[in-house]
Amino acid sequence: MDARATRRARPTRCRGTVEDHQKVALDVRELIRQGVFTHTTGSTFQLNLRYPWMRALWLDWNSLTLHLATGRAIVVPFRWTECGAIGARLRLLCPRCSRRVCLLYHLDDRLICRPCGRLWYRAQRMSSGGRQMLAIEKLCRKLGDHGQVPDGRVPPKPPGMRRKTYARHLAVLEACRADPYSSGESRHALRLRDFTVI
Secondary structure (H helix, E strand, O other): OOOOHOOOOOOOOOOEEEHHHHOOOEEEHHHHHHHHOOOOOOOOOOOOOOOOOOOEEEEOOOOOEEEEEOOOOEEEEEEEHHHHHHHHEEEEEEEOOOEEEEEEEEEEEEOOOOOOOOOOOOOHHHHHHHHHHHHHHHHHHHHHOOOOOOOOOOOOOOOOOHHHHHHHHHHHHHHHHHHOOOOOOHHHHHHOOOOOOO
């Protein structure tokens, strides 16, 4: 018998990126911001606009029961996790692998974590130049530039951002825009260089 015929077919990895599914993923940090865990046990929430795949969310003392649009009910336990000096943080447990996560993704009518869903980040499928351009775009968005500042110009300081933070972001932006390999510096040296602004 041929060895290739007996080998199991490996499932495809490409299910899309994390960024594609992040807008409708169940995020424990968003639930905390909305005050879901401050209500009493047995409270029911209607979250149709934020999560179109879910009809209702029921709060239990150690889990969330999610009633999906398909009629199924999924129980998602949550745990408090020690985070060193910060204290304890609330995390969801993946119903499939019991991994502590912040985000659960709705894929194939199941709620699963990123590794179980074989999701990948956009930067994992890019070249080094593409990752550098993606870092520049993210940094420009953090500085308030959403495409309105011409290339090569410095975005103005966003209101509410501290001057030191703005100066640090500008220094990193300039370092990313310059070719880091033309001066002979390694990535490690570029990362460790002091970005002080006088």
